[in-house]
Amino acid sequence: AFDAHVVGKEDAPGIVVLQEWWGVDFEIKNHALKISQLGPGFKALIPDLYRGKVGLDVAEAQHLMDGLDWQGAVKDICASVDWLKANGSKKVGVTGFCMGGALSIASSVLVPQVDAVAAFYGVPSPELADPAQAKAPVQAHFGELDDFVGFSDVTAAKALEEKLKESKTPYEVHIYPGNAHAFMNRSPDGIKRRKGMGMADEDEAAVRLAWSRFESWMARFLS
Numbered sequence: 111a112f113d114a115h116v117v118g119k120e121d122a123p124g125i126v127v128l129q130e131w132w133g134v135d136f137e138i139k140n141h142a143l144k145i146s147q148l149g150p151g152f153k154a155l156i157p158d159l160y161r162g163k164v165g166l167d168v169a170e171a172q173h174l175m176d177g178l179d180w181q182g183a184v185k186d187i188c189a190s191v192d193w194l195k196a197n198g199s200k201k202v203g204v205t206g207f208c209m210g211g212a213l214s215i216a217s218s219v220l221v222p223q224v225d226a227v228a229a230f231y232g233v234p235s236p237e238l239a240d241p242a243q244a245k246a247p248v249q250a251h252f253g254e255l256d257d258f259v260g261f262s263d264v265t266a267a268k269a270l271e272e273k274l275k276e277s278k279t280p281y282e283v284h285i286y287p288g289n290a291h292a293f294m295n296r297s298p299d300g301i302k303r304r305k306g307m308g309m310a311d312e313d314e315a316a317v318r319l320a321w322s323r324f325e326s327w328m329a330r331f332l333s
Contacts, residue, residue, distance in 0.1 A: 112161060112186060114193075115139060118146030118153040123332035124199030126190045126217075127156045128210025130292070131175040133164035137300045141207065148325045152332075153199055157190045159183045159213075168307065175209050180216075180238050187217045191224055201225040201332040204246075205324070208232050208292060211250075212261070215239065215270070218246040218279070226331035228324050231262035231291050233270050241273035247280040249327040251320050253289035255311070262291055280331075284323060286316040294320060 115134065127142045129135075134156055142154040159178065165171030187204060194202045203226040206214035211232025216239035218227040228249040234241070241248070252267040260266055267285055274281035286293060290309040294317055295301070304310070 112189075113158045114190065115142060115156040115158075116153065117142050119151040120153065121198040122146075122151045122153045123328070124153045124155060124191070124194030124202035125328060125332075126187055126194070126202065126204045126214075127154050128187070128204065128206025128213050129156065129159060130208035130210060131165065131171040133160045133171070133174060134158045135164050137295050137297060138207065138210075140297050140300075141205075141294070144321070145205070145324075148321065149329055150333075152328065153194060155190050155194055157186045159186055178209070180213070180235075183213055184216060184220050184238075187213065188221045188223070191217075191221060195223065203227060203328050203332050205328075206230065206232065207294060208262070212238075215241055215244070215248060215250070218244040218248050226328060228327055230294055230320075231256055231258075233261060233266045241270055242276035244274060244277040244279050244281070247327070247331050248274055248277075249282045249284070249323065250274075251284050251286065251294075251323070253291055253293045253311075254285050254287045255289060256291040258291055282323070282327070284320070286313070286320065289313050289316050293317065 207230040211229040212234040214229040216234040219239040271283040
């Protein structure tokens, strides 16, 4: 058992929304609210993978992510998908950002009941999951200037694309020119935090494009 935040229409298609390394904070709640209001509407669920802990700075977030039981997190995703399907959502997708992006791709491999995935700037380690074994359709979004080497930089994005080709499942990999890691975070606090980490780009057009691609992908596979 664990806490989860649920927002959106009853009986709508479900989407599990996975946190960044910070934990379940204002930004991931903003994303879930946005997702619940897209198009015809979705029912969004955020599982609290850190069990109530939130990192307030980079060192704390790194410590929390380093301490995460990744296999246990996959079980939490599995339980979240099952709960949505038992509570009115006929189909369920998984999305996530940063750490959650990596976990959402892992769920396409490890959680058979997932119907579609959209991942933002994160790729799972080979020990956790091989994207060549993906069973659910995967859409992935990356910033061209992302410098998290091997996790969400352009090289990692292109390696992911090669793996997804092998999987024989539908996939899309999008790279956004001039954008860094976490470019979807647009709240005032999120922008301030990104600037503090040296990510100062402001690209509303890229964010709108990514949300529109996300919406059409989820509508296609969850409706």
